Amino acid sequence: MPRVKRGNKRVQRRKKILGLAKGYRLTKSKLHRSAKESVDRALRFSYRDRRTKKRDFRGLFIIRVGAAARKNNISYSRFMSGLKKANIALDRRVLAEIAIKDPETFTQITESAKAALVAA
Numbered sequence: 001m002p003r004v005k006r007g008n009k010r011v012q013r014r015k016k017i018l019g020l021a022k023g024y025r026l027t028k029s030k031l032h033r034s035a036k037e038s039v040d041r042a043l044r045f046s047y048r049d050r051r052t053k054k055r056d057f058r059g060l061f062i063i064r065v066g067a068a069a070r071k072n073n074i075s076y077s078r079f080m081s082g083l084k085k086a087n088i089a090l091d092r093r094v095l096a097e098i099a100i101k102d103p104e105t106f107t108q109i110t111e112s113a114k115a116a117l118v119a120a
Contacts, residue, residue: 061092068099072110082113 014032020042021028021035028038066076074082083090088109090098099106 058092061096064096064099065092068096068103068106069110071103072107074110074114078117079110079113082115082117083109085119086112086116088112 017032017036017039018029020039023029024035024038027034029035062076065079069076069079090109095106095109098109
């Protein structure tokens with residue numbers, strides 16, 4: 001079987017790993033083996049947490065919309081139900097933004113949701 005020396009492929013692969021490990025502390029940014037372990041771990045966390053971030057933000061939006069709805073004397077679930085019946089298609093992120101930046105508009109949205117609940 002012929003001998004494989006790999007040449008510059010090996011150097012390129014190691015350089016890529018060490019580049020990704022730039023800024024890590026101690027040997028994790030200098031030595032290939034510990035850098036590879038750290039980079040692999042970091043990439044796993046980043047993949048997982050991109051999904052977790054979506055979950056966390058959705059929870060935050062729901063809390064903000066619920067708090068603003070309570071100020072207008074309606075529960076979150078009744079508010080969302082009223083929006084659906086009134087055919088107002090705003091997602092939770094936009095509703096949370098409106099609740100924080102423009103409370104008067106949110107009050108108008110809440111009134112139309114209440115009206116749709118009464119009409120139904």
